[in-house]
Amino acid sequence: MQALEGIKVLELSRTLAGPYASMLLGDMGADIIKVEQPEKGDELRHFTPPSWNDESCYFLATNRNKRSIAIDLKSPEGKEIVYKLVKQADVLIENFRTGTLDKMGLGYESIKEINPKIVYCSISGFGRTGPERFRAGYDLLLQGFGGLMSITGEPDRPPAKAGMSIADLSTGLFAVYGILIAIFARVRTNKGQFVDASLLDSQVALLNHMIPGYFATGQAVRRHGSAHESFVPYQAFTAKDQDIILATPNNRLWEKCCRALGWEDLLEDLRFVTNDERVRHRAVLVTIIQERLSKIESSEIFKLLDAEGVPCGPIHTIDQVVTHPQVVAREMILEVNHPNVENLKLPGFPIKLSDTPAVLKKRPPLLGEHTEEILRELEYKHEDIQFLKEIKVVE
Numbered sequence: 001m002q003a004l005e006g007i008k009v010l011e012l013s014r015t016l017a018g019p020y021a022s023m024l025l026g027d028m029g030a031d032i033i034k035v036e037q038p039e040k041g042d043e044l045r046h047f048t049p050p051s052w053n054d055e056s057c058y059f060l061a062t063n064r065n066k067r068s069i070a071i072d073l074k075s076p077e078g079k080e081i082v083y084k085l086v087k088q089a090d091v092l093i094e095n096f097r098t099g100t101l102d103k104m105g106l107g108y109e110s111i112k113e114i115n116p117k118i119v120y121c122s123i124s125g126f127g128r129t130g131p132e133r134f135r136a137g138y139d140l141l142l143q144g145f146g147g148l149m150s151i152t153g154e155p156d157r158p159p160a161k162a163g164m165s166i167a168d169l170s171t172g173l174f175a176v177y178g179i180l181i182a183i184f185a186r187v188r189t190n191k192g193q194f195v196d197a198s199l200l201d202s203q204v205a206l207l208n209h210m211i212p213g214y215f216a217t218g219q220a221v222r223r224h225g226s227a228h229e230s231f232v233p234y235q236a237f238t239a240k241d242q243d244i245i246l247a248t249p250n251n252r253l254w255e256k257c258c259r260a261l262g263w264e265d266l267l268e269d270l271r272f273v274t275n276d277e278r279v280r281h282r283a284v285l286v287t288i289i290q291e292r293l294s295k296i297e298s299s300e301i302f303k304l305l306d307a308e309g310v311p312c313g314p315i316h317t318i319d320q321v322v323t324h325p326q327v328v329a330r331e332m333i334l335e336v337n338h339p340n341v342e343n344l345k346l347p348g349f350p351i352k353l354s355d356t357p358a359v360l361k362k363r364p365p366l367l368g369e370h371t372e373e374i375l376r377e378l379e380y381k382h383e384d385i386q387f388l389k390e391i392k393v394v395e
Contacts (some may be wrong), residue, residue: 097124171201174205
């Protein structure tokens with residue numbers, strides 16, 4: 001048994017945030033019906049490079065455990081199919097521009113008339129309210145608009161974006177959070193509701209302590225590269241053979257670090273006695289630490305610090321991550337057969353449940369692969385399906 005078995009999700013979203021959210025629900029057992037545009041499909045199918053045997057790696061990584069049906073949403077017959085799907089659905093996820101689905105008769109007000117119990121999750125760049133609600137939103141734009149880029153990168157270099165699509169992916173996570181809460185609330189109220197998730201809200205929420213910190217001090221956080229504004233040392237350093245991470249966010253770990261590495265002299269320096277003092281004298285201390293670590297092999301550093309429980313480690317590249325024994329032991333790389341990609345490898349399930357675990361039941365679907373199957377479930381006859389294909393309502 002899986003926790004979300006029996007939950008049916010209608011996905012009208014594309015690119016990353018919405019599909020990521022629905023995939024996470026599918027991993028836990030929900031039946032995900034992905035509605036795509038005929039011929040083109042989800043635009044994520046065309047996000048390349050990278051590709052694997054002409055399949056977009058973006059799409060492959062974000063669309064397992066789904067069924068694909070290709071429908072022309074602008075046609076009356078296509079809308080009728082969606083309405084029938086809505087009657088059976090528990091959740092609808094969409095990420096069209098604000099107002100687009102309302103004009104098509106597929107907005108929340110229209111959908112809840114058909115199914116009052118539906119949880120309707122709307123994902124957008126800036127949210128469905130406010131003066132910026134009609135603006136298009138992409139991950140890079142919201143990393144900038146939401147403040148992330150202002151705190152990412154080296155202090156003497158231009159702002160940098162995160163290496164992954166953190167605005168999209170975090171919004172997908174928050175969307176799942178909202179959807180599950182709404183499903184839980186429905187158990188008590190017997191009513192669905194509207195879930196409004198946005199990339200902007202997600203980025204502002206992730207600023208976390210930096211927001212009260214700004215109001216407390218009147219100063220916005222600056223870029224510190226790999227370092228942390230509140231702790232020293234807590235950043236990347238270069239050992240004799242490779243870059244490493246050293247993290248001592250409190251005085252106890254700092255003392256253990258110094259004793260393990262034979263740096264007792266730093267413990268006696270009044271500039272470095274407390275974390276507040278270390279932050280105040282950041283530039284001096286970091287220079288000293290870097291000069292000393294550059295003369296020691298990383299393996300020796302790790303051996304000495306691990307023995308004392310001081311957080312430290314290498315900075316892995318992707319190829320090192322996916323083959324690391326710990327990642328393999330955690331089953332974070334999945335293998336699945338795909339008609340176009342033999343032994344397709346995907347990121348694994350980030351949450352492990354003891355009794356109702358995530359399961360990989362379906363590989364990422366081909367465009368419209370399940371159109372006929374889904375239409376038959378809606379009690380469309382064979383001749384009706386063929387007619388809809390002939391007039392290009394479905395594919």
